[in-house]
Amino acid sequence: MPVHYEKDAEGVVTLTMDMSGSANVMNAEYQEAMGVAIDRLEAERDEITGVVLTSAKKTFFAGGDLNLLIQVTPENSSAALDGVSLVKSQLRRLELLGKPVVAAVNGAALGGGLEIALACHHRVVLDDDRIKLGLPEATLGLLPGGGGVTRMVRLLGLQAALPLLMEGKQLRPSRALQAGFVDELAADRDEMIAKARAWIAANPAPQQPWDRPGFAIKDMRVGDPNVYSLLAAAPAVLRKKTHGAYPAPEKILAAAVEGALVDFETALQIEGRYFLELASGQVSKNMITAFWFQLNEINAGGSRPSGVERRKTTKVGVLGAGMMGAGIAEVSAKAGIEVVLKDVTLEAASKGAAGIVGITPTDSDADLGGCDLIIEAVFENRELKGKVLPAAEAAALPDAVIASNTSTLPITGLATAVTDPEKFIGLHFFSPVQKMRLVEIIRGEKTSDETLAKAFDYVLQIGKTPIVVNDSRGFYTSRTFGTYVTEAVTMVAEGVRPALIENMARKMGMAVGPLAVSDEVTLTLQLKIRDQTLADDPSLAALGEHPAYRVIQELVELGRPGKAGGAGFYEYPVGGKKFLWPELVTRYVREDAGVAEQDVADRLLFVQSLETVRCLDEGVLTSARDANIGSIFGFGFAPWSGGTLQFVNSYGLRAFVERADYLADSYGERFRPPASLRDRAGRGEGF
Structure with a gap:
């Protein structure tokens, strides 16, 4: 059975989760098996003294089934909501059983796994630093939809819960104990079960804190002016971090605050609606594709030659x-x-x-x-x-x-x-x-x-x-990232305001502004790479006259070689915060530059995606997964997009080609889509 039910002579039932496959996941098999187990617990309630919930796997529970979640669309979201609601109602029945229920967490409990544990009255976890506990849904563009937002806020308070929820932090058992969502640690499995049984014996009729009369969330007292000042500032602080590119943290904040102001059941409904809004959106699909499916394929050896014995470096x-x-x-x-x-x-x-x-x-x-x-x-x-x-x-x-x-x-x-x-x-x-x-x-x-x-x-x-x-030359990452930096400096040469370039890059989700990163790698290095390229291939002589390199050359000649030299596109005051060199405006900015904000943003992203397509055409890249993961982890391409090729997929290939043609007509042939991309768009075939 996927959930094994065993009652001993003392009336303690051990529910052992053991789904088919390598890990326990929240799919139809789980829903059916957990439903059967809870039906039986309720039927045998009078004969039961308590419940220990544990796992037969190395992990406790892996979370939601991402194969199913990535298929959620606005059209089928009502059916998906029914599935989420069923999971939550089962967990609600478990915590309202009237008998003590203890989670004996023997391995990682992430996402849905921790949500199951939070629905138990007590949590005992193996004290093993290899175990991670948390609600990492935000890192996949989602929110905890199985009661995680609602229970974590009520358990820890709003201010303590929000960083764990919005940043998707994964904690080791000792840190989870300090944070307050784990109750006890155990040295080994025997001690874990013994502690679970001891707690059951000492607490014959427990209630969750939020089910006790008079319960109030510790830092959400209605009428408290401190609460309202915090809530008023929170969206602005969050927007400064996400620039609106990441909907998950914003929806988590909304679900947490709105849910904290209503009763538990209504809070669960609010959480569920926000969850479906995210699950049916494009950003979660981008992030699940890259950070789950493609990353797992890479770590499993997807790009490693087959048939070659594994060897350790000594x-x-x-x-x-x-x-x-x-x-x-x-x-x-x-x-x-x-x-x-x-x-x-x-x-x-x-x-x-x-x-x-x-x-x-x-x-x-x-x-x-x-x-x-x-x-x-x-x-x-x-x-x-x-x-x-x-x-x-x-x-x-x-x-x-x-x-x-x-x-x-x-x-x-x-x-x-x-x-x-x-x-x-x-x-x-x-x-x-x-x-x-x-x-x-x-x-x-x-x-x-x-x-x-x-x-x-x-x-x-x-x-x-x-x-x-x-x-x-430049392989994939240096070559593609180079287009980002060069495009930015080209816009400086065209008269676009440097502050607009930097702000649009961050707004679109790039890790660092292109002018800031130019300073980091040093302007002199960029000139050396250009000179080495020219020496190796004289046919690229036009590179020497490129407007971006003209700007870089001028700054170096002015004694501004980059951050290491104390000055570049930015000023670096001792003990102060860096800021763009004001003279860039007087030297380069033209009011008639005529580059719209959206064009600035698209030039920075499109130029990288188009170079990635060329790398694929030339055989430099051989898979979309290496392109996407390489772009995000290597040079900070907007994570919300799922990477340089997933960005093309999510934009829509036909629309991407059309927009790229506009950019090519307006700003240069480097934006002209390769024939392979036009062919893909014509076939409706993504990467």
Whole structure:
């Protein structure tokens, strides 16, 4: 049975959830099985002393069935609401059983799993840091629709509940105990069940706090002026964070506040309506596609060569102890891999190692002996890379994988520096390495399947997300992100106000404004990349006359090379907040620039999506999942959109092509849709 029912001699019923499949999910099978179990509990109420609800899986309960939720539309939302209402009514019957019900949480309880636990009178959780508890629906564009908003607000109070709900935080058991939605921790399963039974014995007729006479939400007293000032400010504070691009936090705030002002049953109805509004909307479909289906496909090895045995990296040598090299060394060491960090001097290597356990600093290639992976992370200079790679290869194990952390230089060209190009690959990390979860794996012309598989396994081993692309200048992420920055600076050259460019980028959901990020990567680096590109391919001579590079060149000549140099597009006052350099307005802004706000926003997003389509056409990208996840995790493309290709899907391919043609007619041929995109639009075939 999906919900196993077992009553012992003391009248304690243990309900053990064990749905078909690898995890318990809130689908039709669950609804039917839980309904049968609750019917039986009510029928046998007089013979029961209490209920322990637990799971036979490694996880307690995984949450809603996203395969079903992604199919919810405005047309079928009434049927979906019936399903949500059934789940909530079952949980309501459970907490009104009149007998103590304890959740014995033996594994992760996220989303619907935590909502089930919240409907129990008491929660005992295994004290294991691998277990996560929370309501992460907001990260998928949804809200907790199984009573999570209603119960969490009543349990913790509005101010304590809102961050957990709106940000989708996942807490370890000890933190969940501190937060107040877990009651006890247990060292092992036996102690967990024992504590559950002890609580049942001590509390023969419990009531949920919200079912007791006179209950009031602790920080929602009607008439309290402090409450109303908080509620008046909250939407504005939220809008400043989301810019209106993310409907889920706004609906969660509305459901929480409106639900707090009415009785419990009405609050559940309010929650359900907002849930259906989100589930039937496009943003949740975008986010579920990217952050659930496509991310899971990647982590399951979707882009890894099949038929190649999985291998663990045991010792990695990192060449270059600067910010990137030190970061790569740190994340590798913290994953339990032995690390040798090499630089020109022992002093520089020691500084990069920062005393982290597992990292050995050195200035000698000889210490790279025994390494089964070498990662070069020196400056973006082909000659320098060509010098350090052969020496490291000679010192490492004969079958060691040799990788470069280059962000733009083609891997096939760099591979000529080593004796066996089949063992050479690109591992492009992002800064700061410790925080950025993406690694772009670049396959050169001669990279073998075994090398690619070993690199893929290493990225998963250090807890990062790998995407796989084929070789080209700038690969996928740097090439596509470069269009975002270049388009922004082009608009500066056209006379568009810099503040409008930055504000529209953030309003559309980009992680950082393009002019701010230009300063971060430094303007001088952008000029060096342009110069290297021109040197490698003289046919691109027009790049030297590009209006964006003219602006960048002028700023560098004015002593404004970017943030590291203390000035760029922005001013960086000591101890103060950065602000756009006021002289940009007098130097570049033209009142007759004639670029509408929506055009500014669309130019920034469309240029990235169109470049992604070209990468797909050229075989640089081989899957939509790598494109979408790479764009969000690699360069902060608007997460609400689901990524660069999902943005095209959700915009509608015909409409996207039509709008791109308008942008091309107005601003240049870079916006002209490739023939492949026109063909897809004609067939009605998304990515």
